[in-house]
Amino acid sequence: MMADKEGLGGHDPLIGGQQTFQSLDNTIASVVQDQKRHSNKPWMATTFIAFIFVNILMVSVGWLVYQGIGIWGNNVPAGWAFDIINFVWWIGIGHAGTLISAILLLLRQQWRNSINRFSEAMTIFAVMCAAMFPLFHTGRPWVAFYWLLPYPNIMGVWPQFRSPLIWDVFAVSTYFTVSLVFWLVGLVPDFGTLRDRAEKVAMKRFWAILAMGWRGSQKHWHRYEQAYLILAGISTPLVLSVHSIVSLDFAVSIVPGWNTAVFPPYFVAGAVFAGFAMVLLLAIPIRAIYGLKDLITMRHIDWCAKIMLTTGLIVFFGYMLEVYYGWYSGEIPETRVMLWRFFGPYKYLYWLLILCNGVIPQLMWSPKARRHIPTVWFVCLVVSLGMWLERFVIIPMSLTINYLPASDRMYYPTLWDFGMFTGTIGFFVFMMFLFVRFLPTINMFEMKDLLHTLSHGKARKVAVGAKGGR
């Protein structure tokens, strides 16, 4: 297989340095178990700053629930703005995790082993951030949080299943549940390792509970692999469905600029694009801080960058199609939306989007740039910004221009809009750093399996790319 061949012959190995099973365990597990590895300042500093933003988030949400949506800049016609931009942005970011863990697993891409745990955690926290927005963007969240669920009640009132928002509820909740289960199941063998390595009795007990009696027997491994494979199978369609459904919020409507059939594939590509950017954005500093360069190697970064480039091109193609449809429809409102994007008062944001998502990612064509860490990190940052701008272009920019020109009104965000947005970023970073501190960031047993595979110099025929090596 390609990956293996490259892995064996390429310049950048999938695992660097002279590694043994022991050294892998040490490198990864000590991040969790050895207090000294956190005495360095970056973790404390970053977590503290992120914690401040978590507080900003809490204040923003508190004030929002107390006062009403009016503290934001939303209006009529722009009923949705930052709230849904951020929702879509976060959901998109989550997609890389599922893609890496499920699809690459099924495709037996062993290079995923060092980044899957990390990306899955990212998925879960990103979905948590995302889910806050649709709930709190409602006028009455205290009823919205259960009225959108189909529960039997004495009044016989059900949600309205024709609404894409209901599809969202199902899509996002399924996505979150499956991702969480997938992640937790994958953690079980590593919990076993941590339990075995723990020195203090209390910690041993703690990990033992989490390990749920994992003993690493042949039977355990067999069942684990079956379960993991099934979960991967369930997750795989979610990668495509969740963001497709999110895109239907727009595509189903009759709003000019939204009503486009290209949205589902274009949104999925955008999600993977944004997700991989976020993976690299976080992986690059963490591998530097925790000395994981041998496990997350240049090879990983290179491949992630390639995926980013590919999906970025799809997304850019989507932008071109949007313009084409606007013109081809011959509809005045559609044409107006396009002209509004190109030349309207928000035109800077549109052209910045083209720069961020269309132009700058083309740097990734160059192998040199893909291996130049600061460049890659910068491109990822730009892509994350670009994907946010894309949603700005789609949501408030389309809403501010209407069928009836008399209803056209500008939208401007308020400080509270930024408060909640930056608050969720803080929450995400905070959760990621807690995760890095308290759970194994890299899948230990899969790395050992990979080491075993590589050291035997051949690609073994395994159903799943993981076998315990203890």
Added chain:
Amino acid sequence: MNEERPASIDLAKAREALAGKRGQEYWRSLEQLAETPEFRAWVDDEFPGRATLAQIDRRTILKFMGASMALAGLAGCRGMFLDEPRVVPYVKAPEELVPGKPLFYASTFSLGGYGVGVLVESHEGRPTKIEGNPDHPASLGACNPWMQASILGLYDPDRSQNVTSQGDISTWNAFFAIAREALEKQKAKGGAGIRLLTETVTSPTLARQIGEFLAAYPKAHWHQYEPGARDSAYEGTMMAFGQPVETVYDLSKANRIVSLDADFLTSMPGSLVYSRQFADGRRLTEGRTSMSRLYMFESGVSVTGANADHRWPVKPSEIGAIAAELLAALSGKPATGPYKAQIEPIARDLKAQNGATVVIPGDDQPAALHATCHSINEVLGSKARQIVEPVAAKPVNHTRSLSELCDAMKTGSVDALFILGGNPAYDAPADFGIADALAKVKLKVRHGLYEDETSALCDWHVPATHYLEHWSDARAFDGTASIVQPLTAPLFDGRSDHQLLAGLMGKPDDGHDLVQETWKQRGIPNSPFPNDFEKSWREVLHAGFVPGTAAKLPTESWAGQALVKMKKEGILLGIPDAPQRSGGPALEVAFRLDPALHDGRFNNLGWLQELPRPITQNLWDNAALMGIGAAEKLGVEAGDMVEITVGGRTIKVAAMPQPGHPEGSITIHLGWGRTKAGTVGNGTGFDAYPLRTSARMGHAGGAQIKKIDGFHKVQTTQMHHQMESYGDKLDIIRTGALADYAKHPSSFAPTIHESPGPVDEALEKSHHPGNDQNRQEQPAITMYEEEVFKTNLPQWGMTIDLNSCIGCNACVTACQAENNVPVVGKTQVGRGREMHWLRIDRYYGPRGGQGSLENPDMLFQPMMCGHCEIAPCEPVCPVGATLHSHEGLNQMVYNRCVGTRYCSNNCPYKVRRFNFFNFTDNQDQFSTQTPPDVREPKHNGIQLLKMLNNPNVTVRGRGVMEKCTYCVQRINDARIEAKKGGRPIADGDIVTACQQACPARAITFGNIADKQSAVAKLKREPRAYRLLEELNTRPRTSYLSRVRNPNPEVPA
């Protein structure tokens, strides 16, 4: 027992305390009144005289508890609405008041002295809504925004509530003691030091009382002043006929109308009637293919100008020259001025009409123009202009009258000044120095609704009653006398001007008796009960006005002479003071009353502050309106501050370029920038009165303008798009020329997907299969079966005739009043969150086929929920909070709404409104905060505004979506009535609030399944179309395209 002798009761003190009381205020004992220490002890300590609580035995405690319970119930009995038993005449005479069922009483709203008959909806004694009185000749059932908003004025918590003396709360009796003493002193001098200052008085009762007052003090003077007085109209008739008379128009007799800066559709007395007549003269329904034609020369942008077939923006000073030129052209002399190309064909057109024409001069223009126009109308033999006896009790030149008063005050010869209404300290001409003049008056008394700028300069402020709180009378624009009937006892300690005058003269001050007295003296003409005054009086109250009291034509003696003289010398008569031709390039400033705030008196009414002004769509502010070219030259955009100087007087104001505004002049609306208007009105806009001097009340020349630093956001509800920028290819507003319409009515048929009203057709088919051979049925464009139309229920629909709609905003305020629509304040409007369910979209279009910024066509389109049959809002709601009824209503279930706003996003008409905050309960959420004391219950405060709400309409909370319901409460009301009568709902049973208010009758509502209903007929008109038909939303509201009737001979 050692009984201490109680402190003696101070009877004098008790009398004093009683003197301030009126009506149902109770006192417990002399001790209370005199505030003796014993009484205080009882108040402070519930059980005085006992050492501890334990001293009271069980029986006593039980006794107290029982008594407390009983008395607690009593406290609820004192209602402010239980008034004198006389207030019971009904328009609909029910057996008795049925709770939950509103009653309607006839009363009269007046503005500038001119009364308009109203019907006031009252819920259990609580007035909630004003409607026009259909029988009243000045209303014909229609309403304007001022009438609608006057109900808000009743409940305005900022109204003055107490008699105050130098700012301290006092009593009426204390006031009367001082005032009568001052008057007594004047007796010897014959009242030479007494001055009365009123606004325009048409009230026969007030006139009678002032007459009595002047009889008692023969040397006293009565002055009248209001900034919107029709001085030049009266002066013009003085010049033309030698006598002040009232000019009344009957536009139903006018086939050609020339308006010379006259906004007769919205801002003249009688505008409601003129609007009706104007619209009727242009109605193209039922196969009519002729309509009247309106030429308009105007110095600003007005509703009338927007409705004109030909409109030319000109400088205010040019109007006079244009009139003179028109007069010359009519008498066969060649025109010479810059508008000669237009004026000659206009003159030909007018002459050809054989008297079915009228030329209307603007009230803000000088008297000479009015005189000239009288000449023109005489030359044309206009049947539409009528001269009748003056309606005002004493027509005077208000500016001169106030000037005399100021002069007298400055010489110190005024000892006592009684200001009844008005607000001269704020709105008097700037050169009068009224503040200094007032300072020299010994006793200054102000009677007014608000403690305002004038009150601050007076010694006494005595609160007036709102017109819904007192008895009075007034005369309409045509002279018809109407009775002002109170709907509630005064909410505060106010008294009417009648009561004040009676009190000053030491006479009984019962308002009802005072008004009745007048009519006993005058007699009620045409009464079916000629010998029974009481019965006749009840008839009058029921009707709301005294029939047959319209002002008469002038008697032969003078009118004949004047008219004969005029016909002889005719043309010359108007010209003696012929207005100068345009004063060259000098900049002019035109002062106009605000379209919503009038002269500033409605400044504290949020509904009017937040009413987008016609055409400019500006709200919560005024601005210096200027032509696009002028703004460009000056380098200003909307909101840039400019400094305007006229004759050494300067104001700073925000600029606003306005398409269609004449170059070389600036229009500033009066009535803004008040400092003591109240919570809502304080500090909004810019005060233009400091520029307005007595010599230049209408407009001033020689102005200078310069850009200064600073920016003031001028808020509008519409962005500045020109429709022609992408062409009206969406057919948002269909327009065309009458000539085309007459030739090919079918060319006005929709072009996109459907012929007009296919759904109605489909409906008709389903109801009367095979009935309709005239028109082809076109199937609806849908894949699904339409369950909703398979019922036998009525199907509600509406039509709005854009050819009739004049864009006056009456429907907007009517909807606000009917549907408890909150006011959100300038900041929220700036964020795009105004709550109006009904808005009037304004578009600019090409005029005469040419797009222009200088003189675009202006089009109005009332927009509210169209109740789409395939409503895009419905499928996207995740909780099913917006649904379709079987009668075709798109309904909002507020209780179910969670507020995702998806429905609003998906509404192509953007008619949905979201409660971003708790707007309803926070009516104080304006740009300024409500003073804390207003919110306290003892001041009634914000609680008072809650009484305004229509009990039949849900008050919406925060976080829910809302929109037009087609006045579903009225539909249900009609349904109940119909069911009670065992009959189907008849056509016309249901009148929506907007429809009811519309003076032009542009809105029709009814059952479209009934082929014979008015609305169904209108939907079959060739002009009927649905907005954004290509979306296949199929709204139930159809528009009828606008047709203009330009004269092909007149160049644009």
